[in-house]
Amino acid sequence: xxxxxxxxxxxxxxxxxxxxxxxxxxxxxxxxxxxxxxxxxxxxxxxxxxxxxxxxxxxxxxxxxxxxxxxxxxxxxxxxxxxxxxxxxxxxxxxxxxxxxxxxxxxxxxxxxxxxxxxxxxxxxxxxxxxxxxxxxxxxxxxxxxxxxxxxxxxxxxxxxxxxxxxxxxxxxxxxxxxxxxxxxxxxxxxxxxxxxxxxxxxxxxxxxxxxxxxxxxxxxxxxxxxxxxxxxxxxxxxxxxxxxxxxxxxxxxxxxxxxxxxxxxxxxxxxxxxxxxxxxxxxxxxxxxxxxxxxxxxxxxxxxxxxxx
Numbered sequence: 001x002x003x004x005x006x007x008x009x010x011x012x013x014x015x016x017x018x019x020x021x022x023x024x025x026x027x028x029x030x031x032x033x034x035x036x037x038x039x040x041x042x043x044x045x046x047x048x049x050x051x052x053x054x055x056x057x058x059x060x061x062x063x064x065x066x067x068x069x070x071x072x073x074x075x076x077x078x079x080x081x082x083x084x085x086x087x088x089x090x091x092x093x094x095x096x097x098x099x100x101x102x103x104x105x106x107x108x109x110x111x112x113x114x115x116x117x118x119x120x121x122x123x124x125x126x127x128x129x130x131x132x133x134x135x136x137x138x139x140x141x142x143x144x145x146x147x148x149x150x151x152x153x154x155x156x157x158x159x160x161x162x163x164x165x166x167x168x169x170x171x172x173x174x175x176x177x178x179x180x181x182x183x184x185x186x187x188x189x190x191x192x193x194x195x196x197x198x199x200x201x202x203x204x205x206x207x208x209x210x211x212x213x214x215x216x217x218x219x220x221x222x223x224x225x226x227x228x229x230x231x232x233x234x235x236x237x238x239x240x241x242x243x244x245x246x247x248x249x250x251x252x253x254x255x256x257x258x259x260x261x262x263x264x265x266x267x268x269x270x271x272x273x274x275x276x277x278x279x280x281x282x283x284x285x286x287x288x289x290x291x292x293x294x295x296x297x298x299x300x301x302x303x304x305x306x307x308x309x310x
Contacts, residue, residue: 010044164235192218
């Protein structure tokens with residue numbers, strides 16, 4: 001595999017152990033995940049629910065394998081002002097933990113209105129509740145404040161547009177970027193969630209490149225997505241059906257995406273993500289193939305660049 005990568009590639013533990021679908025990889029140990037990451041030759045990961053919660057143990061387990069904790073997902077409920085104080089206190093504590101782990105970006109997503117993550121929703125509801133004007137204003141102001149807390153710790157709030165949430169579609173991504181302060185709120189660009197939300201991932205990348213601080217590289221199985229949409233399946237059901245997979249195994253053309261990142265000089269982290277049943281899709285094997293696919297695209301892009309310069 002290539003070591004000439006122009007940006008840093010890591011892998012998310014969600015390939016081994018589901019976060020939203022708890023039965024996926026339920027018996028997998030963190031040692032298995034970290035050993036596989038080391039075997040892949042990768043040095044970056046996000047926090048996963050199987051990883052040690054004790055800071056000393058976590059640092060030791062990561063350091064012994066030469067792996068950096070790049071980020072950890074943080075749900076926020078900032079669209080409802082009554083939650084603001086407690087949410088910002090929790091965000092500060094999250095920043096404290098990640099800063100002690102040497103992380104530089106905080107994967108952050110609003111859960112207000114979501115079926116699965118919003119504590120105010122009831123089990124019999126079927127649709128995401130989109131934000132009204134007040135909700136958007138409250139969310140943007142809350143994110144700016146959370147972003148200033150992140151900055152105190154020398155980190156960036158990277159907003160994760162996400163399926164099954166109120167910032168999912170290309171229009172919602174645009175609106176969030178317009179309403180928030182670029183110096184306080186960056187974007188976590190996720191290829192799979194962009195496609196899932198109805199966007200062209202390449203267009204999102206081009207439009208918002210200057211805001212991107214962190215990347216998730218994820219692919220989509222279009223036949224599964226079409227079937228799920230025809231059944232009006234919710235987000236977690238889509239995951240169970242296998243809508244997501246790793247780059248090179250779905251329908252997203254990563255060649256222009258990689259070319260864009262290389263040409264623009266992106267040098268941050270990009271995580272390989274699959275978010276599928278590890279019993280059916282072996283995580284190490286899928287991550288290995290995804291890495292080969294990305295490396296091939298990087299090398300092809302370099303060759304094209306060399307020919308142009310000849």
